[in-house]
Amino acid sequence: MQTGRVFIIPETANSFFHRTAINRKLLMKKSLTVITASLLVLCFSASTVLAGGYQLNLLGQRQIAMGHTGVGMPLDIATIGLNPGGLATIDHNAILLGSSATFISTHYRAPAPSSYVAKTDSPIRTPFSIYASYVTPIENLRAGIGVYTPYGNALRWEEGWKYRFLLSEISLTAIFVQPTLSYRIGDRIGVGAGFIFAYGAVNVQRDLPVDAQDDFTPMVELDGTTTAIGFNVGVHGKITDQISFGAAYRSQIDMEISGGDADFTTPTALSGTFPAGNRFDSALPLPAVLSFGLGFKATDDLRLNLDANLTFWSAYENLNFEFEQNPETLNSIGPRNYNDRWIFRIGGEYDFNDRLQLRLGSYYDPSPVDEGYLTPETPDVDRIGISGGFGFAITPQTHLNASVLLVLSSPREQTAQDAMDAGTFGTVPVGEFVTRAWIPGFSISHRF
Amino acid sequence: MKRLSQLFLFALAILVLVQCEPTLNERTPDSGQADFSSYVAVGNSLTAGYADNALHRDGQLNSFPNILAGQMEEAGGGFFFQPLVNPGVGSNAQGQARLILQITIGPDGTPTLAPGPAAESGQDIFARTVEGPINNMGIPGARSFHLLIPGYGNMNPFFGRLMSDPQATVLGDAMMADPTFFTLWIGNNDVLGYATSGGTGQGFAEMGDPEAVAGNDITPMNVFSGSIDAVAGTLTAGGAKGAVINIPDVTSIPFFTTVPWNGLVLSAEQAQQLRAGYAAQGVPEQFIPDFQPGQNGFVIADPDLPDAVPPQLRFRMAQPGELILLSVPQNEIREEGLGSITPIPDQYTLRAPQISEIQQATNAFNTKLQETASALDLAFVDVNSVLEAAKTGLVFDAVLLNTTFVQGGIFSLDGVHISPRGAAVVANEVMGAINAKYGSTLSPVNISAYEGVQFP
Numbered sequence: 001m002q003t004g005r006v007f008i009i010p011e012t013a014n015s016f017f018h019r020t021a022i023n024r025k026l027l028m029k030k031s032l033t034v035i036t037a038s039l040l041v042l043c044f045s046a047s048t049v050l051a052g053g054y055q056l057n058l059l060g061q062r063q064i065a066m067g068h069t070g071v072g073m074p075l076d077i078a079t080i081g082l083n084p085g086g087l088a089t090i091d092h093n094a095i096l097l098g099s100s101a102t103f104i105s106t107h108y109r110a111p112a113p114s115s116y117v118a119k120t121d122s123p124i125r126t127p128f129s130i131y132a133s134y135v136t137p138i139e140n141l142r143a144g145i146g147v148y149t150p151y152g153n154a155l156r157w158e159e160g161w162k163y164r165f166l167l168s169e170i171s172l173t174a175i176f177v178q179p180t181l182s183y184r185i186g187d188r189i190g191v192g193a194g195f196i197f198a199y200g201a202v203n204v205q206r207d208l209p210v211d212a213q214d215d216f217t218p219m220v221e222l223d224g225t226t227t228a229i230g231f232n233v234g235v236h237g238k239i240t241d242q243i244s245f246g247a248a249y250r251s252q253i254d255m256e257i258s259g260g261d262a263d264f265t266t267p268t269a270l271s272g273t274f275p276a277g278n279r280f281d282s283a284l285p286l287p288a289v290l291s292f293g294l295g296f297k298a299t300d301d302l303r304l305n306l307d308a309n310l311t312f313w314s315a316y317e318n319l320n321f322e323f324e325q326n327p328e329t330l331n332s333i334g335p336r337n338y339n340d341r342w343i344f345r346i347g348g349e350y351d352f353n354d355r356l357q358l359r360l361g362s363y364y365d366p367s368p369v370d371e372g373y374l375t376p377e378t379p380d381v382d383r384i385g386i387s388g389g390f391g392f393a394i395t396p397q398t399h400l401n402a403s404v405l406l407v408l409s410s411p412r413e414q415t416a417q418d419a420m421d422a423g424t425f426g427t428v429p430v431g432e433f434v435t436r437a438w439i440p441g442f443s444i445s446h447r448f
Numbered sequence: 449m450k451r452l453s454q455l456f457l458f459a460l461a462i463l464v465l466v467q468c469e470p471t472l473n474e475r476t477p478d479s480g481q482a483d484f485s486s487y488v489a490v491g492n493s494l495t496a497g498y499a500d501n502a503l504h505r506d507g508q509l510n511s512f513p514n515i516l517a518g519q520m521e522e523a524g525g526g527f528f529f530q531p532l533v534n535p536g537v538g539s540n541a542q543g544q545a546r547l548i549l550q551i552t553i554g555p556d557g558t559p560t561l562a563p564g565p566a567a568e569s570g571q572d573i574f575a576r577t578v579e580g581p582i583n584n585m586g587i588p589g590a591r592s593f594h595l596l597i598p599g600y601g602n603m604n605p606f607f608g609r610l611m612s613d614p615q616a617t618v619l620g621d622a623m624m625a626d627p628t629f630f631t632l633w634i635g636n637n638d639v640l641g642y643a644t645s646g647g648t649g650q651g652f653a654e655m656g657d658p659e660a661v662a663g664n665d666i667t668p669m670n671v672f673s674g675s676i677d678a679v680a681g682t683l684t685a686g687g688a689k690g691a692v693i694n695i696p697d698v699t700s701i702p703f704f705t706t707v708p709w710n711g712l713v714l715s716a717e718q719a720q721q722l723r724a725g726y727a728a729q730g731v732p733e734q735f736i737p738d739f740q741p742g743q744n745g746f747v748i749a750d751p752d753l754p755d756a757v758p759p760q761l762r763f764r765m766a767q768p769g770e771l772i773l774l775s776v777p778q779n780e781i782r783e784e785g786l787g788s789i790t791p792i793p794d795q796y797t798l799r800a801p802q803i804s805e806i807q808q809a810t811n812a813f814n815t816k817l818q819e820t821a822s823a824l825d826l827a828f829v830d831v832n833s834v835l836e837a838a839k840t841g842l843v844f845d846a847v848l849l850n851t852t853f854v855q856g857g858i859f860s861l862d863g864v865h866i867s868p869r870g871a872a873v874v875a876n877e878v879m880g881a882i883n884a885k886y887g888s889t890l891s892p893v894n895i896s897a898y899e900g901v902q903f904p
Binding site: 107108109110112113114115116117160162163164165166209210211212213214266267268269270411425426427428429432433434 | 471472473474475476477522548549551561843845846847848857883889890891892894896897899900901902903904
């Protein structure tokens with residue numbers, strides 16, 4: 001487990017803690033806002049790859065602050081996304097609007113003895129979620145809708161970087177719209193199911209390995225959008241008044257792009273090889289996720305969650321591009337061969353007083369990618385997530401949630417031998433990668 | 449409650465204290481046992497940055513020694529002074545401009561892409577404006593023994609433009625920079641003069657007189673050996689360390705491999721017509737090339753056919769392994785029956801015996817270069833093997849490079865000299881050999897940062 005960096009930190013943090021203990025009263029008032037604000041200031045250089053592969057587990061700010069747990073305990077109507085079965089336990093109409101900002105930075109270092117390093121200069125993305133629930137006139141039946149972004153990626157390498165012929169920039173967006181029904185069976189069991197309508201957009205840019213007499217860099221931009229459908233089902237149950245459980249399954253959704261724009265910027269002499277107005281087909285799976293959760297009400301003030309998610313990444317075998325014109329030269333097959341992976345999560349929430357809740361959480365998210373298959377668009381690493389946040393009741397009906405998530409990784413190396421063993425040499429970068437991310441988030445909910 | 453709030457603050461403190469930027473620290477190159485403070489490159493056109501059939505500024509800026517010196521700078525290297533020409537189209541010894549790829553529209557309207565001079569004539573690069581000491585002593589056209597000839601600048605304008613004195617030697621001027629480190633890449637022209645002239649000069653000989661070596665001869669072995677001993681001996685006399693680079697085989701060089709030996713493609717009818725044409729000229733049956741439908745060897749002149757064959761019948765079809773040079777008038781092949789109706793003159797081909805002469809010389813010279821490196825405890829760079837491997841393709845930074853003309857990326861438009869990307873490959877190989885020999889950690893450059901052939 002690559003957690004060296006995480007365990008180094010507490011020593012430094014300890015001295016800070018002693019100082020904070022002295023000034024606790026002052027800090028208690030100001031710390032949350034000050035700290036959250038300072039995160040934004042400190043980390044402005046950072047950029048979007050949050051969970052393994054291109055999964056973004058950012059379905060609700062209350063849950064993010066608790067290590068993105070909540071499958072076993074429906075904390076609010078974000079359960080429409082996490083576990084549709086939990087919606088049956090919610091006895092009010094509500095809306096919930098939330099968004100996070102992703103500041104992600106990935107560094108690359110070439111193999112020794114190279115002194116070369118490269119950084120991403122990735123755009124800040126704002127994955128969002130919108131949920132609404134409705135207590136239907138039919139007894140025990142709840143309806144809801146969720147709009148959320150479970151997958152995504154935004155990465156831009158510095159200009160002219162070493163592997164510019166593999167990738168200079170990628171943007172992947174997936175927006176799920178999920179109308180949901182949930183039904184309570186007896187006092188203890190809730191079941192739910194949602195239909196997913198998915199919209200996907202992808203934009204990939206890379207330099208072409210040819211040179212121009214005129215002063216420009218030959219490159220290609222692939223751009224496409226698509227729609228697809230899927231489902232999300234779940235069950236929630238209370239074992240005792242203190243202990244609840246949940247299980248949910250969100251289906252795989254295949255983003256198949258047909259006839260996307262392939263825009264080549266090349267020297268005139270090469271327009272035969274790289275025809276103008278070309279089109280491409282490609283497909284990217286958004287893998288299924290099976291989740292389990294346990295919720296404990298330890299005391300009246302303290303709630304704890306344990307979650308585990310199995311993402312069926314093995315669906316991602318290849319990333320292929322097929323072109324309408326000049327397919328012989330341009331088509332590419334990129335083996336990915338991802339592996340199914342479990343993510344383990346823990347989170348807690350403490351009622352500081354009637355209006356303020358404090359939250360903490362953590363998770364371990366091992367990479368689904370083997371060495372030999374690390375690519376510049378997902379230079380994937382094992383990740384540790386540490387999160388915190390608070391909830392504040394402005395009125396009994398209106399609540400604010402703030403969250404911050406820190407994603408840490410240790411450097412991961414892909415050697416030339418790894419690439420040769422995988423048969424990917426020449427199509428993947430060789431060297432070390434490390435990623436770090438800050439994701440502050442904010443949501444507001446209102447019940448009526 | 450108190451403890452829980454403390455825990456909460458503690459955890460938030462962790463979040464703040466952890467740096468936002470991930471850390472993969474840049475490595476700092478080290479010179480090891482070498483001293484790069486005064487690096488001098490000694491050699492020929494490949495050291496000078498000559499490319500696209502001319503010495504021009506872009507080529508000089510991307511010369512392998514200049515790339516190497518840039519990386520040495522990270523490890524204690526000093527200023528590397530190159531005798532740069534003014535920006536422009538450059539010039540070769542005949543006053544012609546560099547080649548660039550050009551699109552020309554044929555009479556039937558079909559566009560063709562071919563190298564052509566970038567201007568009607570080259571720029572004047574031979575005015576003497578350079579004051580030494582000079583770090584890049586690459587002299588286009590120089591053979592091994594030329595480095596030692598006093599007054600060589602009067603014979604070669606590329607040295608004439610930068611010599612310190614009308615009686616100066618290249619080696620002497622190189623020593624003016626007091627090298628602490630050098631590269632020596634010499635010997636290519638000792639073979640190439642013969643090879644590019646189609647093997648029309650004197651082949652490989654063990655003994656000979658430097659005074660008698662003509663431009664299209666192979667340098668005799670004794671002359672080559674003596675020159676290398678003298679040059680390497682002088683360069684190391686002051687304790688300088690260095691790297692000796694060997695020379696590539698002709699079959700790695702696109703000038704010799706681009707036009708296929710069997711590029712004559714005929715229909716059954718054309719084959720029949722050609723045979724009939726030769727018969728009509730009165731060529732006896734046994735001397736008529738065996739034209740067949742499909743691919744045929746080009747018809748080439750072969751002055752070495754037995755004396756019994758009358759001179760006007762000394763032609764035959766090229767055989768596998770024989771080479772047609774890039775200098776062959778390709779429009780005459782397409783339009784005037786060169787290589788089919790009339791034989792390709794000897795100056796445009798390398799026949800099997802000539803290739804054998806070249807390869808014997810190349811092997812002997814490379815053996816000498818390796819022995820010299822070994823005897824003087826210098827790094828040895830086997831560029832020959834790298835280019836041999838590049839024939840089937842090499843991948844650096846996800847770029848596929850090979851020795852194909854134009855598209856291959858390694859060679860420039862003259863088919864003999866390397867492109868900036870080829871120079872980057874050479875520089876990295878040299879750095880690898882230096883690091884291995886001297887325990888230094890010079891940082892290789894990104895091949896993807898250097899250009900191959902530019903397209904219009």
